[in-house]
Amino acid sequence: MSVLITAVATLGAIGAGSAAILYLVSQKFKVEEDPRIQEVQDALPAANCGGCGFPGCASFAAACVKAETLDGLNCPVGGQETMDHVAAILGRKASVSAKKVAVVRCSGTCDERPRLNLYDGASNCAVAAALYGGDTGCSFGCLGLGDCVDSCAFDAIHINPETMLPEVVEDKCTACGACVKACPKDIIELRKVGPKSRRIYVSCVNKDKGAVAKKACNVACIGCTKCQQVCPFEAITIENNLAFIDDDKCRLCRKCVPVCPTNSILELNFPPRKETPPAPKGEEATVTA
Amino acid sequence: MLKTFRIGGIHPKENKFSAGMAIQTIAIPGEVIIPLSQHIGAPCQPVVKKGDKVKAGTLIGKAVGFVSANIHSSVSGTVVKIDKALDASGYKRDAVFIKVEGDEWEPAVDRSLSLVSECRLTQKEILDKIAAAGIVGMGGATFPTHVKLTPPPGTKAELLIINAVECEPYLTSDHQLMMEKSDEIMVGITIVMKALNVEKAIIGIENNKRDAIEQFRQKAKAYPGITVEALKVQYPQGGEKQLIDALTGRQVPSGALPISVGAVVQNVGSTFAVYEAVQKNKPLVERVVTITGKDVKQPCNILSRVGIPLNNLIAMAGGVPETTGKVISGGPMMGKALASIDIPVTKGTSGVLIVPTLEAKRKAMKDCIRCGKCVDVCPMGLNPTLLMNLTEYEVWDRAEKNGITDCIECGSCSYTCPADRPLLDYIRLGKGKVMGIVRARKN
Amino acid sequence: MENKLIVSPSPHVHSGDTIQKNMYAVLIALIPAFLVALYVFRLDALIITALAVLFCVGFEYLIVRFILKKEPSILDGSAIITGVLLAFNVPTGLPVWILALGSLFAIGVVKLTFGGLGNNIFNPAIAGRIFLLISFPAQMTTWAAPETTAATTDAVSSATVLGALKFAPETMPSLMEMFLGTEPGSLGEMSVAALLLGLIYLLWKRVITWHIPVSILATVALFTGLLYLFNPVPLYHPLIHLFSGGLMLGAIFMATDYVTSPLTKRGMLIYGSAIGFITVAIRLWGAYPEGVSFAILLMNAFTPLINNYTTPKRFGEVVKHG
Structure with a gap:
């Protein structure tokens, strides 16, 4: 019986001691944060896509709270609705921006743009683009190896196996711009919807x-x-x-x-x-x- | 024990089919295409226009910027146009199209075969002549020679190393040039030594070219300060840093130039070009090109003017084989696969390798089994499999820390990988990205 | 020339080395040990090995094909090696269902849940063996006496050398018997000579480098040798430790597994010495008579850490001037 009591008492004491230390430490190192940052962050889509130009939703939220006006700050994923919401939280006015969508500016399907050679390197547009102009006579067009597909966090762009060109799923595209950056040929552009x-x-x-x-x-x-x-x-x-x-x-x-x-x-x-x-x-x- | 470099390295099959084939001269076709970027650095500014008459040796492209080299017409004739043309870079870039008429040379050029061994020019005069002649590193890197021979302020060259390694399998153009032009090359070496103001030069030759080693040892007896060193056959011994390590035991630190250990490395072909430029006033308008491959009918070494389409050279070697799958400008390890054989010979074209379809296709990539063979063979002591992963996941800071910018793109890792992973494809990409980041940080 | 030219980045040649070649070389290197097992245990050895291979390859095929729904690559030989090594690590009398369970654990859990060949953290055969040892300690340590020495067969069980060393020193076989392989033990652990033959083959074919096996064996020899200097009893005899139990099999075939061992030479030396050290520690002071597999498993877990801290020697890093 005494063993039981000792065990319970020891464990209890360790627990209480640890709790006290944790409490003290958390008090000492407490970071004062503007509570509105969390509020703004909750209003954001939490996609962490980086489409706003910030590393993630949290840093975008911090930037919104810190900034004087919301001009130039835009969450492409959430769009106008989200920015209006953020503006409401902060008591500011959101700048109006038209919703955009990615468009692929190449129509060079296999039929329209004959293949002149066979690419056999790593399946990566950037690798191919560094090597040469591509497997057709056009050195500006789509290479079809799907760097844009890999870059998309929303499953909104796919290579059509028949045309070997990427196609944007308009409903899913949030115009975050990841594919625009990923494309070594600068084919993809964000345009007004x-x-x-x-x-x-x-x-x-x-x-x-x-x-x-x-x-x-x-x-x-x-x-x-x-x-x-x-x-x-x-x-x-x-x-x-x-x-x-x-x-x-x-x-x-x-x-x-x-x-x-x-x-x-x-x-x-x-x-x-x-x-x-x-x-x-x-x-x-x-x-x- | 023969000397070699100390870290990594591989020994691919040498396949030097065209070894010992005497250099043949190719006939000049009706039109040549002379690209305006035949070197690392900014493209040349054209100084001719449509309709201009040019002679062989006439300046047609002027170097712009520090790292750039002049370009001369290789033929006499009329400029047809200045337009974009596909070259070995895989992209269309500016080039001068010249319709050939006769074969008239600039009067200053001495085309006789007589050996001119005496050179009374000063250091500066030599460098100016080299710069004017548009000489670049002819091993493939095409770095302007006059820039290389001008050590940055505060550094002093102590040793000239002549790179006669030709470690790429298949290629024999340097080897054959050495056999046929050894006297000229020796004079070229003395000129480069004078330009650098050094007393010592070592010619590094791999041991698979015994005849060249023997011949140069004989010739070197008459030249104090010049020695010949036979090296163990090991790829990539022709890499500057590897060659310096092999010959002197000194390792150039990461990110530094060879001059930091007092050495300047010069390709043997470029040394011959220096001889011709300084002693014969002949700009760099022709070079020796190896045409080779397993199914090529007559593998050979051809002296070709710059601007002649590779197609013509291949025809001279018996035509494009039926089995052709891949045509490579350069050797199999570092050469560039071409999308077309109509592109012209340039200053950096050391050879054309034709690979049969069966050997040309890569095998499908498997998961990395972490065997570490790429780590073993990397001559720069890097971890290729890690660097490939870091590039795939775009972890640039770690890639930089792990030395991705040290990669010399020799391809030993991809060559060795039992899982057929395209290690170098990704590392090359990552290296470019990281170098861009480093440059942006400096500015 | 009708065909389109193939274009790819350099290099344009390949050494021709493949995963299969490496895996089959390991299998070839295991042949001498297998022949000894065949001689010692006769048909039992063949049955156990064949069954283990069948189970491993079969499970891999079924799981990849029907659960992961991918194209199985059983021909790469890695599942065969796992099967053979698992068989080499168990006593001959092991019930078939236990062997099947071990194979399922090795392939299904240890290998494929991590993503298959190249992505597993632990060596499947080692983990399978330990799984069986912990789950079925009685069956896993019932050693059939070699048929070449015992009058009757399977029914007779006897202690392994290490068991004897720890618990009954008077029943020790001679060093020569251990070297040639007539002492009781697991299937593939019998003959040191046969395993060394395999090592020589692997080194000759450049499938592995000397770093891991030599560092393991040297550490074991040094560690026990030191103890033997102070206290010369059989328990500390370095040769007995080198020749007994699964040390040779583990050092040559299991610790050298590409996937679960470090990439760099320095890392390999650290990894090997740590295995040697832990092995001896478990053998001398642990509850189990044998510690090789635990040591390897433990160091498998440390491999990523070792890789992280042992970068290869970079060019120009060490020798700067002359």
Whole structure:
């Protein structure tokens, strides 16, 4: 019996002693933290993707609390709703930013862009890009080895095995920008989602001269300036034989799409066109929409 | 016991099929493409334009920046255009296209075969001539020679090492050049010694080139201060740091240049080019290229002007074999696989190796079994399997701490790995990333 | 030339070394020990070894194929080695179901739950053996006397050398018997000579380097030798320790397992000496007569730590000037 009592007493004493030490230490080393940091952090999506430019949600929360205004601070994953919530907690105003989504600016499928050699190195775009221009005649286009897929924390981008090009799952994409950084060819761009997810963009990044680009890929932008001429809003610029549509200026009129001789301008999520373009009325309607 | 370097190393099959094949000269085709970046560093600024007439030896690209080398026309003719052309880098870069007309040389160039052994020029005059001639390291690294021969302030060279190791399997261009131009090379060495103001030079030759060792030992008797050292056959002995270790027992510290141990290493081909530039006023416009491979009909050593498409050289060796799977510019360990055989010969093209399809394909990668063989063979004493993992998971600080920037990209690790892991592919990538981070930190 | 050119980063040649080649070399090196076992235990040795291999390979195939749903790579030989080593570590009379359980534990738990070959922390055969030893101590230490020396078969059991050394010194076999392999013991631990033959083969084929086995054996010899100097009784005799129990088998075949041993030479020496030290400590002062497998298992756990602290000797790090 005495053994039992001794055991219980000893263990109890050790426990009590340890508890006391832990309490004292935790008091001594207590870090005074602004309680709002935790609140803000709770409002964030906890994806820790780094899309905001900070190492994780916690440091983003700390930055939000510390900053004078919320200008330039944006959680791409949570979007406007989350930032409004954060603003409410801090009693500030969130800057308005349009929701964005990743677009892949290459349409060079296996059919459109014939493979000229076989890549046999490590299955990694960055390794291949450091080695050479790629397995097609186009040294700007997608290598199809999936660095973007590996970088995505949201399972929102996949390589289509038929085209060997990545495809973005719009609903899952949070525009965190990880794939943009991961792509060694700078093919992926964050663009405004647009009304009803409607977007128009040049799906090519080839800066070669027109003839060279066309020889390498049927759907390459050849820098012919036709789209630039037809655009009523001066949204299209051409630099280094490559067209670019500014999504701040583009009003989604779709005039540039049919004039492109190589079909390198893509339109997404639009209703099907009427068979006989041009149909001025329909287009004007889209402009106002 | 023959000398060799002390850490790691491998001994791949030598396969020197073209050894002893006399150097043949290739006919000049109707058009040549001369890339404006044939060296490490900034591309040259073209100094000719469309329609200009050039002669062989005419300056067509001027060096810009410190680490850069002039480029000369290798033929006489008319500039057709300056446009992008695919080169061994795998990308399209600026190049001068010249339509060949006759074979007229700049009048200053002495094309006779007579040996000019006397050199009365001063140190500075020699260096200027080397810089003007656009000489680069011809072993493949293509580092401008005049920069290398100008030690940074506060350092002093004590020893010149002539790299005649040619440790890459298959390649024989240096070996054959040594057999046919030994007198010129010896004079070249004395000129480089003068440029560096050193009294001593060692020629390091691997023991699989006994005839060259013998020949140079004979010649060296007439040149005080120059000795010949036979080295055990071991890859990558041609690496600067490894060669210095093998010959002098000194190890260049991590991140330092060979000059920190008083040595300057010079490729034997470049030494011959120095001779021609200084004694014969001939800029670097041609070089010896080995065309070889298991199924190549006539493996050979060809003297080719810069800018001739590799296709022509391969045709001279009996054409592209049916079995071809891979064409490599350089040797099998460090050479670059080419996406096209239409690219031109450049100053750094030491050879073209044609590998049959059966041997060209890599095997599927397996999980690392942690056998440590890559650690054993790494000549820089690194841990390749760790560095590959750190690169895959982008742990740059640990990669830096574990010496990823010391990697010389010799490929011994990937060569050895029983699990067929692409160790060097990843380490090379990580090395680039870490070097970028280090540079950004310095600025 | 119709085919497309293959493009890959350098190097473009490979040594031709493969995982299989290394694994099969280990199997070849185990042949002499197996022949001795066959001679000593006759058919029993063959049955136990064949069954253990069958179980290990079978479990690996079934688990990878149907639970992990991946393509099994049983031909790489690693499961075969685990089977053979497990068989070599058990007495011949072991009931089949116990052997099956040991194989399942070795392959299913120790190897595959960690991700298969290359990712396991512990050597599967060692862990399997210890699992059996702890779970079935009676069956695992019932040694059948060698058929070559005993008049009757299986029924007769006798103590191993180390058991005798610790608990009944008068029944010790001679050193020569131990070297050649006629003393009682586990299947593969019989003949020191046969195991050394295997070591020579592995060194010649460059499958392993000398660092691990030599450091283990040297530590054991030194440690016991020192004790023997002060107190020359058989319990401390270095040769008895070297020649007995699973030391040779462990030092040559189990501690040298690529996956669970350190990468660098310095690490290997630390790892080997620690195994030698722990082995002797357990043998002399522990509850079990034999400690090799515990020592190896323990040091397996320390391997990542050793790897972390023993970076290879970097070029230019040591010799800076001359």
